[in-house]
Amino acid sequence: MRVLLSTYGTRGDVEPLVALAVRLRALGVEVRMCAPPDEEFTERLAGLGIQLVPVGPPVKALMRGTSLPSAADLSRYRTEMVHTQFDIFPAAADGCDALVAAGLAQIAARSVAEAAGIRYVYVSYSAVNLPSPHHAPPPRPGWPEPEVNDNLTLWELDARTVNAQFGGPLNGHRAALGLPPVDNVRDHVFTDQPWLAADPVLGPWRETPGLDVLQTGAWTLPDERPLPAALVTFLDAGTPPVYVGFGSMRPSPDIARKAIEAIRARGHRALVSRGWADLELVDDRDDCFAIGEVSHQRLFGRVAAVVHHGGAGTTVTAARAGVPQVVVPLQLADNPYWAGQVADLHIGAALDSPAPTVESLGVAFKTALAPETRARAKALSTEIRTDGATVAAGLLLDALR
Known part of the structure; x- marks a missing residue:
């Protein structure tokens, strides 16, 4: 059995998937991971024997300045990333039984899984990233912040912004794969049953119509390195x-x-x-x-x-x-x-x-x-759970079996 994990971002984006990868391997599952080609990620995965499939430019280079890239540059990076994912993901997913994607930036992941006929799971590390009337969307770099206070309206505007950025590139690639177009890119990526890898005491999910969120607990590994x-x-x-x-x-x-x-x-x-x-x-x-x-x-x-x-x-x-x-x-x-x-x-x-x-x-x-x-x-x-990655690995394995 083989699983492809995918994310793009800083260490906070990569490390939870590393925890899941280690737990899956302990259950006999082969794991590949799509992640940025930063040296620290390359060394981290190599040290654990996890195959890295590099995707996109190194994140550290993008964050080298004292401020974020301009809105125009961020828009260009995002569009280029969609094309890059469609170039790399199909080969990375070859022979896999499931694809687990973390973060909204994983625009191509569900389409690639759909074309390959394999299971797709979307995971968020924070409840605030998932649509709900109980909170507003998180700030998204380079995108305008609407002057509206109603959460549902803000989420509707958020979906329109995501569509404007990704709708054209995504549906162009889906057509090339023989897949029908999608009219709500964000919710297509999220699915109606996303996983939430966050502690239920520290960051609980509040029940929301239309989303069947599965909260596993945060995905972490013991870090027993001695202090210098x-x-x-x-x-x-x-x-x-x-x-x-x-x-x-x-x-x-x-x-x-x-x-x-x-x-x-x-x-x-x-x-x-x-x-x-x-x-x-x-x-x-x-x-x-x-x-x-x-x-x-x-x-x-x-x-x-x-x-x-x-x-x-x-x-x-x-x-x-x-x-x-x-x-x-x-x-x-x-x-x-x-x-x-x-x-x-x-x-x-x-x-x-x-x-x-x-x-x-x-x-x-x-x-x-x-x-x-x-x-x-x-x-x-004393109330914080430590078994989130183990729970998630078991759930995924049970679903695949």
């Missing part, structure tokens, strides 16, 4: 520091300086993760330390709070560790959603702006570092 010796020395040298990191995202240029200033004002040490943005320390004082890639699962239990951008993976890892969070959401994708969840669950604080001030960070730290917030975060950590 220099980091352990820093951790052991004083009270738990506040972690500041934005992963693959590029926050406002001076966020490290502002965060360190606000952290010091609260009497805490700071731990800065460089990430793709290459964040740096502001001075050589011994109350701050900079790190590269480390195991968050091992680290977060040793920090006082986690400052991050609101990625699904970081949010669930911090929640599992029982550590308070301060979310500085970039205004795109699911970042604002996870910021809101952290605030609503009273396990931390969320800021409204991606470029906060020292003062607004100070207010957020006061909330996050309060004893009652830590107690709530600790209590909620």
Whole structure:
């Protein structure tokens, strides 16, 4: 039995599918994965013995600047990606029994699966990405933000925007495959029974007519890598520091300086993760330390709070560790959603702006570092599931059998 997994994006998009791939292989399933050709993904999959089918340009190169590409460039990238997927997916899916696609960018996946006569599953990592009257669509880079407050109207406008971007290219390729056209690209990609790979306590799905969502829990793997010796020395040298990191995202240029200033004002040490943005320390004082890639699962239990951008993976890892969070959401994708969840669950604080001030960070730290917030975060950590990828692998295998 063979399964093709596919996504395009940063580490937060790739890593959940890696978790599913590992669980599927443990059940005897052969796995291939379509993903960006970034070096870290290539090395990650090679180390696990998972075949990578590279698709599209490296994501890190697209995010090298201090801001996102222009709307025109993003539109061009999206159209080119559809053509690239139709060029690559058919061969990648050859001999496969199912295709699991993660993210709206996977425009070609369902059509390729349909033409090949194999099972297709769409998965989202956050409830906010799926249409519902209970929330508005997430911000989509390069697309206009309508000035409407009704959620259903916003989702209708969202569908029209997706159609305008992808309808022509998608239906052109479907015609070449002998498939009928689709009139709602977004819902065609999502299907009426999408999977939701998010924790039901941290990011629950609210029942919505027309969508039979199957929520499995977040897809994660144990990360048992030991922490670097220099980091352990820093951790052991004083009270738990506040972690500041934005992963693959590029926050406002001076966020490290502002965060360190606000952290010091609260009497805490700071731990800065460089990430793709290459964040740096502001001075050589011994109350701050900079790190590269480390195991968050091992680290977060040793920090006082986690400052991050609101990625699904970081949010669930911090929640599992029982550590308070301060979310500085970039205004795109699911970042604002996870910021809101952290605030609503009273396990931390969320800021409204991606470029906060020292003062607004100070207010957020006061909330996050309060004893009652830590107690709530600790209590909620016992409710977070860790078996999402195992559940999903079992469900897929049962369906194929």
